[in-house]
Amino acid sequence: MDFWSRLIAGTSLDKSAANNTHLPEKRLARFKKEYSQLLQEWRNASNLANDYEAAEDIRCSIQDLANFLSDESRRPLPHPCIAFAASKQIYVPIGKIATTSYNEGIIREAVVLYATLIDSEEEDFVENETFSKSLMNLLVRITGANSIRLGSDTEVEVVELSFNITTKIRLDPEILPAWFTAREHEESEGGQDAHEKFTGKTHKEDFPLFYLLIDYIHHDGRIGDFARTGLLYIIEAASNSVALEQWIVESDLATLMATGLGALYSQLSRKLVIDHPSDELPPILALSDYQHPITNYEIVSSSSPDFQAHMETFLSHLVFWQDVLNHCKSVEVKSTLLEHFQVIFLQQLLYPSLLESSDVDGGSSVAVLTYLRRILEALDHPDMIHLILHYLLALPDRTPAPTGSRASVSAARKRKSMDLATMMQGFQVEDATTPALFNLVDLIQGSLRSTSEQTISVTLQLVSVILRRHHRYAVTTLLWTSQIFSDGSPRTVGAHDLEMDFLLGLAGSIGGEDNFDEVYENHVKDCMGILESHPCSITLIAPKSAGGTTKFAGSLASIPGAPRDIRSHTLRPEDPMLKTLLGILATFFTNSIEINLSLTGVIVDLASCGFMRIDGWLLPNPTEYTYGEDEAEAEDRYFMGLGDPIDVQERAQIRELKRARRTPKWDENRIPVLLKQLKKLVDQVSAYRAEIPRFDELLQQRREAFQAATSATSTPIPIRQAPPARSSFESSSRSVSPPRISALDSLAQRIFPELNTPSRSHSPRGRRSQERSSGGGLSGGYGLSTPTSRAAVPPPQFPMGLETPSRGSSRAFSPSPLRDAETILGKHGVPASQAAAFAAVDQSILARKVGLPVFKGEINPIPFPNLRPGDNGNGKEESNGGAEDGSLQDEGEGNAEGEVEEEKKVSVNHVLTNVIVLQEFLLEVAALVQVRAGLFGEVRYV
Template identity: 45%
Template sequence: MEFFTRLLGGQRKQAAPNNPQQRLARFKQRYNSILQTWQKTQTLATDREALGNIRRGFQALTAILNDESRSPAPHLCLSFAAAQQIYTAVSKIAATSHDEGMVRDAVAVYSALIDSEEEDFLENDVFAASLMNFIGRTVGSSSMGVGEDIEADIVELLFGITTKIRLQPEILPVWFTTTSSDAKERAAVQKVDFAGITQKEDFPLCYQLIDHVHHEGRIGDFARTGLLYIFESASKSTTLEQWIVNSDLPTFMATGLGALYSQLSRKLSILHTADTEDLPLILKLSDYREMQANPQAVSFFSEDFQGHMATFLSYLAFWQDVLEHCRSVDVRLTLIDHFQILFLQQLLYPSLLESSDIDGGSSVAVLTYLRRILDALDHPELIHMILHYLLALPDFHSTSTRTPKSPAALKRHQSLLLLQAPDKDEEKMNPSLFNLVDLVLGSTDSQDSQTVIAALKLTTVILAKNHGYALGSLIKYMAVHHKEPYRTIGALNVETELYLSIAISLAGEIGVDEAYENHLKDKLSLLEGHPCSLKALALPNTTTQNAAYLDGDVVAREVEQHYLMPEDPLYHSLLSQLLMFLTNDVETNLALTEVITTLGSCSQLRLEGWLSVDPAEYVFQEGEDELADITDDVFRNMYRANRRPTWSPSAAPQLLACLQQLESQVEALRADIQDWDEHVANRKHVFQTYEEMSEVSKNPNTSVKQPTEPPPGSWTPQIPKHLMDSSTTPSRVSSPRGRKEGLDAKHTPASSPTPSRLGRQVLGGSPRGTSPLPAPQAGKRQTTFMADVLSNLADVNNNPNLKRRIRFRKPAGSQTVEVMLSKYQPPPKEPTEDDDTAAVAEEEADDVREASLGHIITNVVILQEFILELVALLQVRASLFGEVRHA
């Protein structure tokens, strides 16, 4: 090849010498040059030329080491570096240079030595001492101070060392050493409080990680993961285990979590900025802009708050990971004790106790923080501890049934118990006097919509993830003594049709089929994923008892079948909010509907009495004559189960009665407002068009799939055809508008917005899925969508009819709401002092609210979707859990 190369291009240039001897020569030359420059320079920090020469030398050393690591043996440069301990000189030069660039290049040299995995640098005491001394002088408490990018490189280097320790536990003694027993005893005498003994000289690597564990971004991620590996190693080293128990690391971790929580604002506003372009469409088409945020409260959507919240939650996740990976019982129980005393009882509960609904946001803040904490946690011990304490459950004292094994861990446990004991009994903060139940119930009845929203969201999380803890605290219940279902398929059909008739009466038939299909899928997924469904869906011969966490400390609370008590305070608060659904703000309604559907998603909660009719109230019109003609027992039972019962109005479930009242409110509006049905249909069309545009904008090259026929044998309940054909809505039966609506139905996009899709953006929860949509015409998709949305929004915003204000009044002590329309109101007159006094007295007695017509129409569309969700819930539960008798 060299012959042909010379013929084609002349003599080839000689490559740089790279055999081991030549490479070693270059390495020694560079290293000696660095030493000479350093020794000749009196003040390195001020000599820019010397700094540049040494930096170039460090970079050359790093390049040679990396090149040698990729080359075949022998690796003479690495052997020379180990024998001459060049890292000591690198450490001293970089630490005394006070130059960030020099520090970065020194870190690169250390990284090259560690990554080479030769010469056992990580097993060398001198190397470990040199590196930790360098890091301590660079990023320690009395360090020179460097930028975040260099600090991140240093913490990443420490993380790499902990990774090697995790994989090779035998090198731990190099990085972790303990003082003599005499020194230990003296330190224990000097440090007698709960915080533990500070022993940075024993394990500087661990303390460096602790110092950086609260940071955001790469620094915090590397520090937390590295510290996690150290706690995981405690189960393999008794010395390290006892050292952690005696040290102040658990205190640092708990106080660090508390410090991050304290950075969160005491007052919080969960309102979107009204003038933002990112305001969800469903809020734009309401009176949302009229809601005023407290100027002293921090916005939930601000970048600063989101950054603080993300950091706090990431550190909380780090706690969870540590407890999950730590197999040392003493270390784990010591950490849990510190979490309980220093964070839960001394910080989290006092913030709950001090929250107020009248100071403009502190209740909103606490409720929101609790929701985010419980939503982020999955560790059974932490959940058990938090909910037992904050809900004041009676068996809180048995948070952990095990006691520490070692005397040191037991002593730390006792000192923490003494720490939480107040000097006087009256100073003791006791959740039995005021707890999370009191806060939630008071907040759901608040006059401030943000407080209501925050309380409803928190309730949803507790019901969805930790339903067992809500029983007896948030929810008043009574046990079920019979297992067989008493409800019948005939009653289910009647109830389904009744709820559907209300939904269609509210907002018409357009889009109901498609929306219902999507709700069936959503509810099936919701029910299958609920923690209480494991027992209901388990095979008969399998056990669903949750295994104890780490050999029996905490077992998830067992949820048996139960009824919701009629006088349950939380449920009554939900019904009170539901009764004012049309004037509630949109976010309140979205949170309210999610709480109710989440409540109904527990397979162990019977629906009788609150969502379904109690079977004891069934009345059958058929006599026993028909039954006498049937001789076969099986057919007789099937006939009985399929009979369609009736019941008295007083026997109707409270939720159904409330929805019927809302239907009456809408009927009053329909009778008084011209073109009511057109307004509702247009609003549904706006949502539908916007959703189609959003789907296409995400992937313009993908057409939206059409609904397909279900496979043979699948269970897909449909809306009864006779119900759709014989609707009793006046506008569809007797008015020209009803006929026009029926004619245009097949040409109108046939899906309405669901709160779960448009609303989840507002609520901050997880989406429940999207619905199949009809594909728009090819070539006109994007322009048609944009034109439709802009046109409809312009019509909505400029239509004076939709800005009309309508007042609703709920008399004091009454459970009905009156729609105060124009034809029922007396003509205005000049106010007098007596009139003002009477008006004030009336407002104090009655609950009077008002909203624009456009806002009410949006809420009507949401209400229809909510009722369709309830129908889907009834149908899926009946099929999935066998809750009704077919024979």
């Protein structure tokens, strides 16, 4: 019978094998046999590094043992194999085999076996000191300097195994002594506590798992993630062990982390230019005079993949610092880390790089200012932010107050501070410049006066980040402010209506044919998100507690010297920052697109703080309102006919309501300079409209090109329709409403994707989002900034010609031969040849160079020497050949004798884009004023 069973496949032999796996006794017998065979093969092998056949047999045996243990851990009890492994300590010889084999296959299978024993959660392997010593001896030997080079997969398994151990320590702090063996010290007679009994001698042998993870925290991918998270768990466990806390303080953790961060910062390029890849150029830059900056082996582009990889690595390690501080519950450990961060990174690396930067050596100012901005954007831990800004802004120190349960500093902490001071003595230079002599404010003010557009742009972005995220540090440093001790008299509703009408009137006078109400509503939503997310707003809009106050301790730094709670304040008229912003705003139309987006962002961020009063610098001061005499006399009639007290009270209430609805009269001498400058910019737009042929048609085409840029993937370029109905709040002086330019939001966000604030889905100046900060430029084929002898051709995806019929407008346009042609052709359309000729004329207009309009009494009375050369003085152009046929002359022809040519000139193409940015900014300012009025109660109705 046995003979026939052996001849038939799948009978008795398979049943026996199945019984061996299901029956615990037979499973244990096979496990013992496999283990004995492993030991026999190991004893017979002379040199596993050279005997590949023996090494492969041993690897297979260890793999079979691991499979036995893994399979048994998933089966019902009992588990005799796991119990045998614990009683016979089979991991000890297996660890020795892997350590001495110098064979990656054997090492990897041994690591898997150790991981299987830990995951089984039986026999208390993770609490066994013999097990921990055997495992750590293996891991230290295979990752040490003299070990073989492990493959990436094996390294991942090694670090993952270490991470699993830290996870169990975090869940059960009682198992820590098995992995951390701090030396015991006899208690002194003075009754010192555990903090004072620590002698300050640390060794890697005390906690090898700790140093193993430190070696991998700078790696990318899964290895770095496992190492950093595991180290966080160990630091978190220090709050439950005084011995571990003091050991970490005296260890190399703080030094290694600070020097590692400094090394990553030093790898960043010293010189940088902001740029975009040619194939990812944002349309808002393509439709301007932007050109790619020059790069070489020294000057690196921000779009370089290598630079972006270095930047992301540095920022990820910086965020790891923040995570460590967030997980650390030990004041001693946290103070040690912060001290090393300040001394090694801030004082020795970051500040010297700011001090040595310059905008005349190819972009070192652009580099360090960009790095500082990215640092401030990446961090939100109040202690790290405080250290950076307190030191760089040279804020005064305050006397530290005792914190925590112990006012004294432990002996370990004192020794670590002394060691750090001794180490830094070798780096000190006599007469070295400190922030007390040259601080971040000096650097910012100097950079804003630079002749480099990129330096100005990145400086404005840095100022914007400080104002938006760390406003309390800017109140007494970047800004000259006056504190407001009383609530004062808020604006009346009549004054508010006048101011809103003024701002909306400025935006409306620029023109446009889109839905004004929809555009403004989107800006209101955006501003609501900006104001509500501002760090200072939470104390103003959050519900009050029963006591009438609400505290948010988590937002303040825990170390001494942090700024006090911010109070109501306003800008002083002589504020240097405000004057600088006004100076940059004066050349708005000749500024680069990046400068204008950054500039308007700073102004919005300056007015976004709820404690910053906008009266006096953005809006007229309510204390200086003046009213007409007729209105003042009309008020006295409410005091007449005194009689019934109820009637008197009602008349008084009506009187107050009418007083609040009065419209004040603006005194030209008391209007804020910022409003005057905005009005001047709008007047300059009118001057451009009067001098540039087809200005409104070209502006509308530009607006539709931006709209098409964001919807190109889903919808074609929109077909023009009849003008919509006039907006409900449009004044009689405006015949058309401002355009809806939702496309430019994503365009600006693509320019500055690293700024993380509420979405601005319908704003062309959406400056805030996640990602890198980079500029862009035109490829050589676009030619928007070439001499006018060569017609400029915008990118093909943004057509500027006459292929799309133009919508009508109620305003009379400047004389143009193109308009005459349209009138002659009428409804019959334009022939293809004529349409091509008209498009060429449009491109010629876009390529012309213009300067800033100059009004009466200003220097340089000829603002547009290259436009309308055929004007005969009566407002009409001659239509004969040459320069008299309505075409435009090349730059340099037709200039008046003795004219000064020093002013900066840009193309009409560039001006059109800046006009759209200005209009959106005016709408945003109006929305900001309206939202502040309701959110912060800045308008009174009685």
